[in-house]
Amino acid sequence: MQSDFLSISCGVAVESTLSFKLQSHMNQVRKQYPFAQFEPRWQQFWLENRTFRAADPGEPGSEKPKYYVLDMFPYPSGAGLHVGHVEGYTATDILARYKRARGYNVLHPMGWDAFGLPAEQHAIKTGTHPRITTKQNTDNFTRQINSLGFSYDWQREVNTTDPAYYRWTQWIFIQLYKRGLAYVAESPVWFCPALGTTLAEEEVLQTDDGPRSERGDHPVERRNLKQWMLRITAYADRLLKDLDTLDWPESLKDMQRNWIGRSQGAEVVFTVKCDNPPTTGEGEWKVPAPDKVTVYTTRPDTLFGATYMVLAPEHPLVATITTDAQRAEVDAYIAASRNKRDRERIDLSRAKTGAFTGAYAINPVNGAEIPIWIADYVLMTYGTGAIMAVPAHDERDFEFAKTYSLPIIEVVAKPGAGGQGASSVASVTAASGLAVVGAAAAAGLGASTAESGVTAVTDAEDGACFSGDGISINSGEFSGLPTEEVKTRIIAWLEERGLGCGRVQYKLRDWLFCRQRYWGEPFPLIWKDGEHSAVDEAELPVLLPEMADYQPSPDGAPPLSKATDWVNRGDGTMREVNTMPQWAGSCWYYLRYLDPKNPDKMVDPAKEKYWMGDKGVDMYIGGAEHAVLHLLYARFWHKVLFDIGAVSTPEPFHKLYNQGMITGSDGAKISKSAGNGASPDEVVAEYGADAMRLYEMFMGPLNQKKAWNTQNLEGPYNFLGRIWRLLMIENQEGEWTLHPKVAATADAPVPDEMTRALHIAIDGVTRDIDNMAFNTAIAKLMSLYKDTLSKAEVLPRSVVQTVLVLLAPFAPHMAEELWWQVGNREAGASPDGMTTLSYIPWPVADPKWLAVDEVEMAVQVNGKVRGRVTVPVNAAEPDILAAAKAAQGVDEWLAGKTIRKNIVVPKRLVNFVVG
């Protein structure tokens, strides 16, 4: 029953009757220590004394080395702080407090990513202005964050919706615009009817139910719209290359590499042979018949194996090359494929479909005529929208060729496959050669591959298709050479003749950078006669106009278009009415923290140089869900700012760490409807902030997914209670005072074994924090308590204070309170003489206490432990072996055996291998 109540207590939605029972139960649970009294007291102390203020260059404290530890700032939602926020913020807080104690000038700021859809949707529903909602939410987040004792420098708070902030977002946009990195284009873009706005590629997820919005999970569709784009592709190569310089999780770098999707290949020009040129029907040329079509391929080495060509259905040449005979079929296919898109469904079966245009292309390397098809497995948005199909060496082409009985020619032999395949190919080539292909192609659809004889040289019958590297065959002068070499040679061959060239291609698309919403940064742009220009920088910020009605227009026009006084500037120019996407403000907020109130500059160069140093942010912690969104966008903006000299590092975030997601008790994502979550407010009320922080760090490795379990929370909570009761004692009135065994023996000598245990703990905790292994650091503190502190008759103050400094990053309130209770007071600092331990130097483990004289080693015979032996730590190998042979239990296993090999692992074990 008890655990039921506890788990219910953490649910977001609690029914009133249960909630009542819960209360009565909770009241019975005795608080292990009076956290409700001292936690708020220290939070107030820190705020009032600006304990965590970071020193800007020139100020006292700035002579220390800097350490910039950053959280991904939150979107202040109405739901309030989430246990996932607490996880990341606790981790950075531990580092911030640890680094302060280690003598660093620590920058640890917090702010609000406050533009965005939820506030606007709430506004549409309730009529409350997003600004009001945002203020309420940031107030609530601030309260919750402070209730957890995070050591932010609140003097540096930023808010993306503050005109003094977004003025500089607009300024950066103008710099992009001036450099030609922002442009308007009409293209097929993602549109979300439910959200009433376009979305970037990165904001659309491909799901089993078709493409859907990353935010809100609504269906999205392709529409041809005129939109503002940012030319992030111009930075594709640098964004890719500089990943190598970053200390990020390899998996995250892979995701960015994958998204950027660099591939190296070639463009090849094919000549179109159109025996039956298209006409308008009155016998006139519709357009001049095209005579060239360019394809992109990453496998130019397989050019001899191209047996047909495929254009995307949207390819502009389709209309002009299609023969009259094929026109009906082609038009029907185009219509069907467009319809397929509109059905917002992904075809999981991947059945390949297409239509023959009636036209042929001529392969530049061998003059073979190959049929030109259209198929929706070729995308207009990648490469040239046209491919040469090599069914023998490409899975997709292979499937398509099988479906439509197109010829398949093998031109790459598997390495090490032996001479059999190669020779059979060679003989067929010699006998029939490419002429067979031409004949098959000319025969068109009707030609069966069996009749053509081509399949004899392929693996088609066993359903195989070899897409790896190998040795070229059947490829004229290139036969016999390995794939890589053939690629180079064929590209050179094509380039010499003007028939193609090497080319690098990226998957990354330009960034769709405008939204048809109200609650976002207005663009600093004006229009006149269809021409756009940037406003003068002196006009910034371009303020969001006050509006009574921020409903989207039924015709799809952005809400700002209704603010006519704002749109029409009176001089014949009109303002741009789109707004920027939410990512804009988060692209550079880490820079504004450095100089948050500067009215004249985005950031003062001296401050930027000091805080960003050589490598930028020293530690950035957040979830992996932003891998190809925020983290890619911010790197792009930062590089542009670097290019214009506004920042001094090529990358913004040198070290990045991904926190693992905290799921509900059922392992599923925490949601209100599932009721599987925990609310930080409730946990803090019941167990206190220190216990919540300690538990979230104790759950497991920071970078792994973990399930919330309130029962497990009681472990760290009990530990804090034990530490408290170790030093404090409760009288009959329920007041806590310092325990006599601490107070009476302040100057007591420290037993060697206690000193040793303390130094082992210092060493272990320090290394664990440096390795972000907070769970094991906490376990080491628990061991120190259990094995040493709890057993001590007297607790020397020096030991207690060291323990409190070690505890402080994890449980800062209790550490501060006990620090004060054991007598660290300062007259005048506060009415009670409160003084912080935040800047007390971190203890250093003395190696002499870590050293041991003797070690116990395991003695194995043939890998099985048969005894143990204690030897001096620096014993020589012969001595160890002698002792090991004599060890009890070992001798009998060695009796009468020949030792063939001795293995000695210093300080660990001895293994005798006997025959």
Add this chain to the structure above:
RNA sequence: GCUCGCGUAGCCCAACUGGAAGAGGCGCCUGACUUAGAAUCAGGAGGUUGAGAGUUCGAAUCUCUCCGCGAGUACCA
């Protein structure tokens, strides 16, 4: 389908990177304190490291093949 990560005690997790399977916590059991329970304190039990092969004197750790869970990605030529 492809890529990557993870499987250790009933549960959450350690294991110095190839060297005695166990640091810590939850739960469970025993004892102390209690009229009794709760809380607290002291102690204890608990194992084929997902399965199978391989490398090695020695494998939780390295290699391969499966199984299970999770994340990313999805016709990118």
